[in-house]
Each structure stands twice: as structure tokens, then as C-alpha cells.
Amino acid sequence: MDVYCGDLSAELVGKEITLNGWCRYIRDHGGKLFVDLADITGIAQVVFDGPLLEQSKTLGREYVIRIKGLVKERDKETIDEENPTGKFEVIAKELIIINKAETPPFEITEEKGKFLAAEDLRLKYRYLDLRRKEMINNIIFRDKITKLARQFFWKEGFLELETPMLVKDTYETGARPFIVPSRIKKGAFYSLPQSPQIYKQLIMVAGLDKYFQVARAFRDEDQREDRQPEFTQIDLEVSFKDENYIMSLIESLIEKILKSIMDEDVKLPLKRLQYYEAINRYGSDKPDLRYDYEIIDITDTMKKSNYNTVKRVLESNGKVKAISFSADFGKSERITKDFMLDVIEIAKANGLKGLTWLFIENGKLKSIPEAIASSLLNIENELISALKAKNGDIIIFAADLDDTLLLQALGKIRKVIGDKIGKFNIKFSFLWVVDFPLFEVDSITKKLKPSHNPFTAPFTEDIKLLEKEPEKVRGRQFDLVLNGNEIGGGAVRINNADLQLKILKMIGMKEEEALDAFGFLINALKFGAPEDIGFAIGLDRFVTILKEKQSIRDFILFPKTKSFDSPIDGSPTKIEDKRILEDYKLKRIE
RNA sequence: GCCCCGAUAGUCUAGUGGCCUAGGAUAGUGCCCUGUCACGGCAUUGACGCGGGUCCGAAUCCCGCUCGGGGCGCCA
Numbered sequence: 001m002d003v004y005c006g007d008l009s010a011e012l013v014g015k016e017i018t019l020n021g022w023c024r025y026i027r028d029h030g031g032k033l034f035v036d037l038a039d040i041t042g043i044a045q046v047v048f049d050g051p052l053l054e055q056s057k058t059l060g061r062e063y064v065i066r067i068k069g070l071v072k073e074r075d076k077e078t079i080d081e082e083n084p085t086g087k088f089e090v091i092a093k094e095l096i097i098i099n100k101a102e103t104p105p106f107e108i109t110e111e112k113g114k115f116l117a118a119e120d121l122r123l124k125y126r127y128l129d130l131r132r133k134e135m136i137n138n139i140i141f142r143d144k145i146t147k148l149a150r151q152f153f154w155k156e157g158f159l160e161l162e163t164p165m166l167v168k169d170t171y172e173t174g175a176r177p178f179i180v181p182s183r184i185k186k187g188a189f190y191s192l193p194q195s196p197q198i199y200k201q202l203i204m205v206a207g208l209d210k211y212f213q214v215a216r217a218f219r220d221e222d223q224r225e226d227r228q229p230e231f232t233q234i235d236l237e238v239s240f241k242d243e244n245y246i247m248s249l250i251e252s253l254i255e256k257i258l259k260s261i262m263d264e265d266v267k268l269p270l271k272r273l274q275y276y277e278a279i280n281r282y283g284s285d286k287p288d289l290r291y292d293y294e295i296i297d298i299t300d301t302m303k304k305s306n307y308n309t310v311k312r313v314l315e316s317n318g319k320v321k322a323i324s325f326s327a328d329f330g331k332s333e334r335i336t337k338d339f340m341l342d343v344i345e346i347a348k349a350n351g352l353k354g355l356t357w358l359f360i361e362n363g364k365l366k367s368i369p370e371a372i373a374s375s376l377l378n379i380e381n382e383l384i385s386a387l388k389a390k391n392g393d394i395i396i397f398a399a400d401l402d403d404t405l406l407l408q409a410l411g412k413i414r415k416v417i418g419d420k421i422g423k424f425n426i427k428f429s430f431l432w433v434v435d436f437p438l439f440e441v442d443s444i445t446k447k448l449k450p451s452h453n454p455f456t457a458p459f460t461e462d463i464k465l466l467e468k469e470p471e472k473v474r475g476r477q478f479d480l481v482l483n484g485n486e487i488g489g490g491a492v493r494i495n496n497a498d499l500q501l502k503i504l505k506m507i508g509m510k511e512e513e514a515l516d517a518f519g520f521l522i523n524a525l526k527f528g529a530p531e532d533i534g535f536a537i538g539l540d541r542f543v544t545i546l547k548e549k550q551s552i553r554d555f556i557l558f559p560k561t562k563s564f565d566s567p568i569d570g571s572p573t574k575i576e577d578k579r580i581l582e583d584y585k586l587k588r589i590e
Numbered sequence: 591g592c593c594c595c596g597a598u599a600g601u602c603u604a605g606u607g608g609c610c611u612a613g614g615a616u617a618g619u620g621c622c623c624u625g626u627c628a629c630g631g632c633a634u635u636g637a638c639g640c641g642g643g644u645c646c647g648a649a650u651c652c653c654g655c656u657c658g659g660g661g662c663g664c665c666a
Binding site for chain 2: 024034118
């Protein structure tokens, strides 16, 4: 009987079984030899003695073997409490060495961190890294979520449909795509999809009214800890539905994932925050609401103070905004002066001229130097009560003429403080951010650009503002935020050809450019496009946050490095000029 | 394009101008061991990313490069 190593159990005691696995640890005692045999399920101890002893001594680390043997309950004093199969062992009767293995270039160990090899080495030998329990768990966890999502959408009547990987280049409006030269059509290129966006809209026009896909997407933009050039979205699109349908559908999916996979409860419906409210209260369109630290406008109070630095800004119609938080973050650790000096540096790096910080002791404001607190003496109580601050709290505030900059900088600082204090009473804080502006104004070119994508429908009542006050038009866009990270986004799509063309022109495309790039979509909208709404969850990021890890690379089998190399196969690699020229009629210039 | 951090045996690390002939752990190799479980004991092989500079003297300081990581820009 074939058994997995992790499946040794009481029922198997006395039975002869076959195990296949890798020799993880070998303990040679001279007259007896123990092997920890590992596979995807776990580790089983195999005992070699008697006639097999000599052969077993030829085993090395990571040799792949098959053994036949007798399952035995271990003597009490030899039970390994650390190992789930530690009450049992297998007395080997037959040993087949399926394959020898070279000594691994790093240790495949479960000991946390101690021997964990550098990531670039792990990625080069990813097949060895993936033998580690932690990685196995990550990959299985990801599978569970994908599987659950599939079952969920199938049950809701969605079709799992595949959109093309070789698509039309639509660089004009979005992320830089990876391009693929065409061999047949000289000088022409496909792109790899930045998202299945347009194709799923076409699926809706076709009348296949509920689509989903576990879709790969590609973006040739610089990387971050939570960004890879190719990544996976759980992507969906529906006809004849609205925002409330999608939000409650996604909420229901989240609830199921958290309950059945994480055994965590989530309170539904999720909180919804309007974009402007999120910005004003938290300085971010994806605030982390595991902690409060709300940004409070103290402009009016500060006007009465004698704090000249700030007053000068106020005289030019600037604003002052503040955050308060506890200096004490448990385990007798406290916010230090050095940390606050770092915070001031962060403030400056984000464009603020400076930042003031004070602390409250016995109901009084204190500062280093004392002069700051003195200049605020007349508004001390008003300030403390406006911020709902208490003894032991730190108050920070900053003033600036540019309200947006002020809020964004404080939003960054709020996050730094939140991450530092880290005393969260909620593990997962989900949030909808809704009512985004349809456009952003590019700070340099002053041109309009879509705040998400150019296919998002404006609010019907805002369409009249398109001509004169486009920056006030709200888009029917909603983002899903988890612990301060955008993990999903959805929108109602434009289903009117004229409006679609108009929006494309508003973001700076000439009519012929717009038709050249998106004519196939605009044309489709003329042939009976239904009401259309969709959503996508960034799967890699989602699983990473649920597992409370930092890097999405630990949840991707073969990730790329920061410089876009693929350590496992060494790609990208040069292709000989001859082939490029003959097949694609392309020439390399240097 | 820019900013910041890092690079010492196969691996993880110690190291802050002379105590370094570079220390430890683990892996490897050889020998010993019948109850270990990251077995143990004894012995042993093995390293300062590359190039330049400062200095009497550089793993250590400086410059450049390479590689890796974090961030800004970018990511509809």
C-alpha cells in the first residue's frame, strides 16, 4: 500500500506499506540508521538495521528513495512530540534508491530563519526551496483560495473563460506592456495583457453575462515588494448588475475564504468610505483601519496660538493637521525621541517643511525644546480635547499651504506610526473605498488622466460636469482595501460608444488615435452592449496579506527578481541576431 | 531615471584600521557509535563579490562596477 510520509497513523500499525520520499535528515548510529523521509505531506522516520543497514549507509541528503516496511508504534520514550507522525516509524524491509542527489547548495531546513539561505540562491534552486515546509504551506494555501474562489463563482453561475495572452498593444492608457514581435506580420507586435479588461467587456457584449477567470496579467513597470511583472488576478465581469451586487458578492467570497480557510470571522457588510473622506481622515485612498490615528484639522485652534512657525503658514491661508497616538506600544517599549526625529525626516521627504511633536504629561503639553509647548499654552486644553488625546500620548502636527500634500504626507506618517506601534486588535481590516474621482490631474503636464482606467463609467448625474469641471466627476469605481493595501478594484464600465470616445479624447487622445487603439471596443459597444460591471482581486497580494507576510515572492512558484531576471532559468536571455533578423526582420542597434 | 541598505567558506554569521595566520555554527569528507529525531564524539577540507585608491598597514575607510533587497517616480 502506497502511503504519504505525513499520513502515518495508528490504523497503519502492523501493516506493510510503501513510502516514496526525499532523505531529509540521516542519523547514522553505526548499528542502526534513521532517515527522516519527507514528501509534500510531512516527515516519516524510517529505521534501517539488519540486512539493509549496509545499503542504507550509501544514502545521502535528498536522495529519492522508495522503501517497503512495517509500520510500528514507537516506544514511549522515543516518541517525537515535534513531529505529527512522531508516534510511529517504519522499519524498512526493502530499499530502492530512485535517484541520488548532489549535496544541496543550501540547507532545506524548517528551523526558522536560522539557516534560511539568501533569497537569490533560493530562487535559483527554487525546486529545493519549495521542499521547505513553509513554502509547501504557502503554495497549498494559495491553491485553497483559488479552488474556493472557482467553486464559489461556478456555484453563482459564472463561466470560467480564457481571454487571449497575445493581445493588441494599448500602451496609450496604461501600464507599459511586454511586447511580442510577430513573425508573419513584419514590424508588428502583440502585447501581453496588462489585464483582461477589454476582452471581458467584449464577453459581456457577447451576452456571456457572468465571466470569471484566474487570469495572469503582465506589466512592464518597476517592481516592489508586492509587485511582480507577471501576477495573477481573480477577474470577473457581470452584466445587468450594479455596485451593490458586486460588493456583496465579493464580501460573501471573503467571508467564505476567511471562515473555511483561516477560521476567522469578518463582519459584513464591510465598511465603505468615500474617496474624499478617506483622504481627509487618513491621508490615503487605501487607509489601514486596524488602527485609528485619524488626521484632525486644527487650523482654527492653531490660529489662536503664539506658535509663529505655524502662524506664518496660516496667514497665507494654509492648514494645520494633527494626529495623536499613544507613545506606549506594549512590552514596555515606548516611542523614542530618535523615532520622532525619523518621523520628521519622513515628513520632509514627503514635501513638508517640518513637523512638530509634543507629548502629554499630567494633562499638560510638553515638548523638546520647551518653547513649543509654551507657545501653545493658551490653546492647550482645546488642542488636547480636539485630538481626544490623553496622558502618555504624542501629538504631531504640520502646516502647509498645499492641503493635498499635507494630507498625503500625514497619511504616510500615519502608516509609519501604525506599523511601528503594531498593536492591532483586529487581524484583518477590510474596507471599500468608493466614489473615486474619474480623473486625476497630472501634477507636471496638468493633463487629465484616468484615476483608474479610461473604461470606468462616470456617475450619471456627474456627466454634465464633464465639459467644465471634469475633475469633479466621480467614477463608479470601488477599491477593496485590506490592512492598508489595495487588493482589488472594480467598476461599472462605460457601455456607450460616444461616451467612451469622449473620455478617451478627454485624456488627451486624438479621435483617430483613440479609434486606432480602442476602435474594436468602441465598435463593439455599438452592437448592443449591456450594463457591465466587473472586479478583480490581486491574488498574490491577497494571499500574502492573509498569511501576514511581506513579500509576494513567497507565494509565487517562480518569481522574478527586482531587476526582472528569472533566477530559475536565467531569462531573459539574448537571442542571436540572425534569428531575430530572419524570423522577425528586426535588427538590433546598440 | 533617482535615493537608501547589503555582499566574509556550500549555507548562516562574527568582524568598526594592526589583536585576522579571519572566529563560530551548520553542511561536506574520513573514522567511531543500536534509539536518534537539526543525534552525538574525534579529525579534516573550505571564505573577505570585482576593479581602483588612501595608508607603514585594509575584510574594515574612499571611488567605480556587478549582483541582491527596500523605496521614489512609474504601476489605467
